[in-house]
Amino acid sequence: MTIQLEVRGAGKHHPSGWALRDCDLTVDPSTVTALIGPNGAGKSTLMAAAAGLTSLTTGEILVNGRRVVRAMPPELGYLAQDTPLYRRWRVADMVDQTADLNTRWDAPHAARLIDEAGIDPDTRVGTLSGGQRTRLALALVLGKRPALVLLDEPLADLDPLARLQVQQTLMTEVATTGMTVLMSSHILGDVQDTCDDLVLLQDGRVTLRGPVDVLISRHRLLTGPPADPAALGWLKAPDVVEIRSSLRQTTVLVSAPPPGLPAGWTDQPATLDEIVIARLRATTQPGHTQEGAA
Amino acid sequence: MIDYRIDRRAAIPAYLQIVAQTRQALEQGRLAVGDQLPTAREVVASAGINPNTVLKAYRELERQGLVEGRVGTGTFVTGDLVRLRTDLVSPLAGRLRDWLDAAADGGMTRHEIEALVTTILDERERGTVR
Structure with a gap:
């Protein structure tokens, strides 16, 4: 089963x-994605709202066309940031x-993922390495066979x-079941090869997708050579994301x-x-991108 | 069966790495007509990349007339590439070695040589070669 997630005008005050x-x-x-x-920036708030764990002030979130209201849709799996496990x-x-907590549960699948992670079911959670803890938490989410x-x-x-x-486990699941994924990350290098789409959130708003x-x-x-902003008139202002100048050269990122x-x-x-870094810098230094480009 | 090595720190997108490695295997004769490419799931399980990336690479190889996807069975090599022409390669390699000796005598580092080659290749691609 495949599934779509739609966020429309979502706001949380x-x-x-x-x-x-x-x-x-x-x-x-x-x-x-x-x-x-x-x-x-609002990443965790958006995820928690999509999981039905927090309510929105404005707008709505739909999972396969059904509005998420104060309850997690059964076909959805959610892994919180602090991987809540009992040590x-x-x-x-x-x-x-x-x-016991899930009506949908694929016990052999969960057991296989845990085994692949090299985790002995008899060990205590507190003694696992960070990587193993994440893989256990992921196995507990994927054991539900979530579609999203x-x-x-x-x-x-x-x-x-x-x-x-972790990426091998996740991407194999996507390849095998057609599962839909929304994941937040800081590590852009990982995004490039694992994600189809990118959404950039800044101050609660989507600024690039x-x-x-x-x-x-x-x-x-x-x-190009070092140039004063006036000499950059050939650049089309709306396409300029960021201009950086040093004594030796000028670097311009264009969209x-x-x-x-x-x-x-x-x-x-x-x-x-x-x-992404140019966009983040551009918004934290107002006027920076536009200087010389107008 | 070919094994793809995806360098996730490379500037080249993963799907182009798959295309390039497949073409190289064809040139070197490690892949031949009738051979099967790994399934998306197999590549994903070892490289941890998005399955759509693998499918995109296979579509590109299909567009180049080198492979064919068969529903339910997999992707197979259907086209051949002209093998690297050894008659052309060895004299060129010889001249390149001489050139590199001269560059080393002049004190050029590996990075400087690579930068020079990249610059000239880029110029040729843009058609701005003087």
């Missing part, structure tokens, strides 16, 4: 202000308890090997390839890191 504002996004069936953004319990007890999973920072604090193993390969192919990094380049300028593909 806290006493301190808006945690989420006018959010629109669609996660298509059997695709993987990365939710990127600085701490406090004194044995692994097998965690599995039994999770099985929401993963809040599943790769945070993992060493490179554990990160690869689209297929990862389209975003990468559209953005270009132009490098659309320019038709031609003046002499002395070169044009390179931009990495996802460069695209």
Whole structure:
């Protein structure tokens, strides 16, 4: 079964202000979407709302066309950021308890994932490594055979090997079952190869979204001689994401390839890191992107 | 069966790495007509990349007339690539070695040489070669 997630005009107001504002996004069936953004941008709030764990102030979230209201849809799996596990319990007890709490439960599948993680069901949760804990928590989510999973920072604090193993498990599940995934991450390098789409959240708002390969192919990094802003008139202002100048060179990130380049300028593909970081810098330094481009 | 090695830190997207490695295996004769490519699930299980990335690479190889996806069975090699022409390669390699000796004598580092080659290749691609 494949499943779609739709977020329409979602907003969440806290006493301190808006945690989420006018959010629109669609996660298509059997695709993987990365939710990127600085701490406090609203990623966890959006995930918790989609899981039915917190209510929205405005807008709505739909799972396969049905509105999520104060309850987790049965076909949905949710992995919270702090992977809530009982440290004194044995692994097998965690599995039994999770099985009891879920009407859908594929015990052999959960057991296989735990075995693949090299976890002995008799060990206590507290003695597992960070990577094993994450893989146990993931097995407990995937044991439900969810059609849609929401993963809040599943790769945070993992060493490179554990990160690869978690991604192998997740992507195999996507390839086998057509599961739909929305996952938040800080690690952009991982996003590039694991995600179809990217959504950038900043201050509770969506500031960039689209297929990862389209975003990468559209953005270009132009490098040229040091120039005063007035000499950059050939750049089309709306396409300029960021201009950085040093004594030796000028670097410009554009969101659309320019038709031609003046002499002395070169044009390179931009990495996802460069695209996202330039956008984050551009908003934290108001006016920075536009200077010289207007 | 070919095993893909995906370098996740490379600037080249994973799907292009799969395309390039498949073409290279065809050129070197490690893959031949009739051979089966690994399934998306197999690549994903070892590389941890998005299955759609693998399918995208296979579609590109299909577009290049090198492979064919057969419903329910898998993706198979249908096209051949001209093998690397040894008659052309060895004299070129010889001249390249001479050139590299000269570069090393002049004190150029590996990075400088790579940067120079990349710059010239880029220029040729843009058609701005002088």
